[in-house]
């Protein structure tokens with residue numbers, strides 16, 4: 314059985330940054346890249362809000378650079394996924410998809426999260442051409458334009474408020490006859506002049522020649538007064554939640570209601586000593602590359618201090 318001081322699961326900004334820090338403090342980390350080497354950012358084009366690149370940078374290139382940086386400082390970066398993790402006692406026993414078993418003194422989980430979509434074929438067709446699941450990432454491209462936000466919870470209200478500061482007009486497409494957000498958030502969106510809430514409304518499709526130009530909607534679906542109509546929009550933002558990649562750890566780690574790993578305040582420590590969580594997998598709030606990278610660094614520093622304290626470094 315292979316023994317490692319630090320096993321890092323995931324190759325987004327959190328995983329690679331953890332690998333860079335852990336390598337530089339001589340933890341000789343092993344990192345598994347999983348089915349999406351480079352993580353979520355490999356599904357976008359230019360990233361303009363990662364510091365250090367004054368003109369933005371191609372997100373795939375950024376992730377390749379992070380991979381190479383981790384390798385250059387000594388990380389053992391491997392293809393493949395971790396398919397089993399027994400965190401019941403230290404050292405933790407993990408297995409990769411080829412059946413290799415690893416005994417890890419510390420584990421850094423950086424498996425990320427995926428945005429939920431409605432499941433319409435048009436979302437796929439227009440992804441990156443008007444369809445987005447991140448207002449903070451893409452809102453800037455819709456300055457003085459018209460956008461729609463799908464969802465009626467806190468996140469949807471926050472995204473709508475954020476976009477209302479950039480866009481000319483924001484529609485909120487809400488399936489229910491009410492918002493599920495906290496009262497203060499509801500009040501804010503209702504009072505915001507350029508936000509119009511479309512209650513009892515579902516999206517059935519999107520249209521446009523070169524990118525999104527509008528959405529086909531249905532009001533009061535299945536009722537006598539059902540009504541189909543279109544709105545003209547330039548951007549379609551999903552805000553119906555994220556699914557964190559925590560299947561492997563269910564029943565072992567403390568998770569919140571949505572499945573995000575709960576970490577200690579101002580720390581990446583989980584409820585299990587020696588197991589750390591960094592990036593989107595433990596972040597239902599910010600979900601940004603730079604935040605993921607920051608928490609990746611924290612996780613590696615915390616793992617190093619833990620091993621130092623245990624005399625296992």
Ligand SMILES: Cc1cc2nc3c(=O)[nH]c(=O)nc-3n(C[C@H](O)[C@H](O)[C@H](O)COP(=O)(O)OP(=O)(O)OC[C@H]3O[C@@H](n4cnc5c(N)ncnc54)[C@H](O)[C@@H]3O)c2cc1C
Nearest residue numbers: 323324325326327347349352353395425592593600601602
């Ligand atoms: C289309 C799009 C555009 C975005 N634009 C921006 C932007 O402009 N600016 C910004 O800051 N953020 C942006 N984001 C958000 C950003 O991508 C995320 O916040 C960031 O990637 C989170 O990094 P992470 O390291 O936590 O995980 P992720 O990037 O989600 O990576 C998770 C990693 O875990 C791996 N993994 C999962 N399960 C396993 C397993 N069992 N074994 C091994 N590996 C596993 C995957 O293969 C993947 O490598 C965007 C996201 C999307 C989807």
